[in-house]
Amino acid sequence: MFVLVVGGGKVGYYLTKELVESGHEVVLMEKDRARAAQIVDELGSIVVPHDGCEGKYLGQAGSNRADIVAAVTGDDEDNLVICQMAKHHFDVPKTIARVNNPKNEDLFRHLGVDEIISPTRMALGSIEQDIPVHELLHLAALDNDLEIIEAKLQADSPAVGKTPTDLVIPPECSLFAVVRDGVATPLRADTVLQEGDKVIAIGKSDCERLLHEQLIGVGEDSQAAS
Amino acid sequence: MKLVIVGCGRVGAALAEAFDSGGNEVIVIDTSTRAFDRLSGEFKGEAIRGDGTDEDVLRKAGAEGADAFLALTEGDNRNVMAAQVAMEKLAVGKALAKINDPVRAAAYAELGIATVCRTTMLTDAILGYLAQRPTGMPSVIAPVPHVHDDDDLGGGHATAAPRLGAQPVAGAPEA
Numbered sequence: 001m002f003v004l005v006v007g008g009g010k011v012g013y014y015l016t017k018e019l020v021e022s023g024h025e026v027v028l029m030e031k032d033r034a035r036a037a038q039i040v041d042e043l044g045s046i047v048v049p050h051d052g053c054e055g056k057y058l059g060q061a062g063s064n065r066a067d068i069v070a071a072v073t074g075d076d077e078d079n080l081v082i083c084q085m086a087k088h089h090f091d092v093p094k095t096i097a098r099v100n101n102p103k104n105e106d107l108f109r110h111l112g113v114d115e116i117i118s119p120t121r122m123a124l125g126s127i128e129q130d131i132p133v134h135e136l137l138h139l140a141a142l143d144n145d146l147e148i149i150e151a152k153l154q155a156d157s158p159a160v161g162k163t164p165t166d167l168v169i170p171p172e173c174s175l176f177a178v179v180r181d182g183v184a185t186p187l188r189a190d191t192v193l194q195e196g197d198k199v200i201a202i203g204k205s206d207c208e209r210l211l212h213e214q215l216i217g218v219g220e221d222s223q224a225a226s
Numbered sequence: 227m228k229l230v231i232v233g234c235g236r237v238g239a240a241l242a243e244a245f246d247s248g249g250n251e252v253i254v255i256d257t258s259t260r261a262f263d264r265l266s267g268e269f270k271g272e273a274i275r276g277d278g279t280d281e282d283v284l285r286k287a288g289a290e291g292a293d294a295f296l297a298l299t300e301g302d303n304r305n306v307m308a309a310q311v312a313m314e315k316l317a318v319g320k321a322l323a324k325i326n327d328p329v330r331a332a333a334y335a336e337l338g339i340a341t342v343c344r345t346t347m348l349t350d351a352i353l354g355y356l357a358q359r360p361t362g363m364p365s366v367i368a369p370v371p372h373v374h375d376d377d378d379l380g381g382g383h384a385t386a387a388p389r390l391g392a393q394p395v396a397g398a399p400e401a
Contacts, residue, residue: 084306085329103282
């Protein structure tokens with residue numbers, strides 16, 4: 001596998017290092033000459049000391065035969081452009097972009113970036129997991145505006161004691177698994193939901209309100225705890 | 227018509243004033259309020275401080291549904307991204323990005339964004355002055371009409387710049 005990594009910051013550096021160690025062919029592009037030279041000293045001559053946003057250099061680095069281009073600079077707009085150039089100009093089969101502003105995830109996917117890595121979203125996700133909120137938890141965003149959502153059922157959830165068939169679930173949404181005592185099982189039509197269950201659903205983001213109503217309860221934010 | 231200009235540099239400010247005095251609704255956005263010093267006292271449009279690649283900022287500024295959106299900051303990629311946000315999320319009529327890298331400029335025209343490339347513009351102007359043959363690369367490139375969507379663009383267009391007639395957009399701006 002030939003991987004072209006653009007951006008020699010911490011993420012790009014360790015990504016390149018790991019890929020080299022697992023035997024892949026890797027080229028790293030880093031526009032800062034001093035930083036590029038430093039990486040050459042450590043990882044060998046696999047660094048192109050130029051700006052990966054510039055079409056000419058992206059071509060010189062071999063993007064037209066790359067299997068994957070990973071744009072992991074610190075700037076969203078640079079990562080978008082690198083991926084789009086790779087995808088549409090050099091026909092790279094798979095592009096990966098690091099995204100800092102979670103609002104950009106959607107746009108990037110829509111504009112032809114194949115995979116999104118969002119450190120902000122990941123940190124947000126793990127913070128949300130630690131807070132016992134009366135909220136739906138977003139586990140992952142998929143193509144076509146689909147999301148994987150988790151709902152942890154509290155004692156006051158209207159779904160407790162019911163089976164999935166008792167619930168009004170939007171047609172474009174499906175509840176597919178339940179995590180109980182750390183064990184994940186497929187959600188069957190006769191599964192009786194209990195307090196503490198984590199129900200995993202997949203659906204469009206506009207189903208959220210109804211899902212919230214059915215699994216968490218009415219009222220948007222944290223309800224007054226009784 | 228309603229016009230949004232991101233980047234109040236020399237070109238951005240000059241265009242803002244030209245359209246403003248022509249009786250159009252003009253919104254100028256820049257990350258630095260100092261940039262607005264370039265606008266004369268007669269400018270009646272709106273000058274808003276903010277990041278022009280941020281959908282929220284653009285929406286709040288009233289960019290939605292603008293007839294034209296011109297991304298003219300110093301950063302090629304910022305311009306590209308701002309123009310794409312405008313096209314995809316804010317339903318603007320026309321979006322144009324200043325892109326100084328000729329390869330990127332040609333590539334983005336294929337993705338539906340009009341581009342202006344100062345590099346080819348200046349190169350050709352100077353070659354012309356010295357009575358040399360111009361590069362032949364268009365400096366203002368109209369977007370290629372969308373055939374289908376995204377991936378249908380695949381196919382061997384490794385380095386071929388689209389040879390579209392250089393269609394001047396509202397009077398080619400000076401660099």
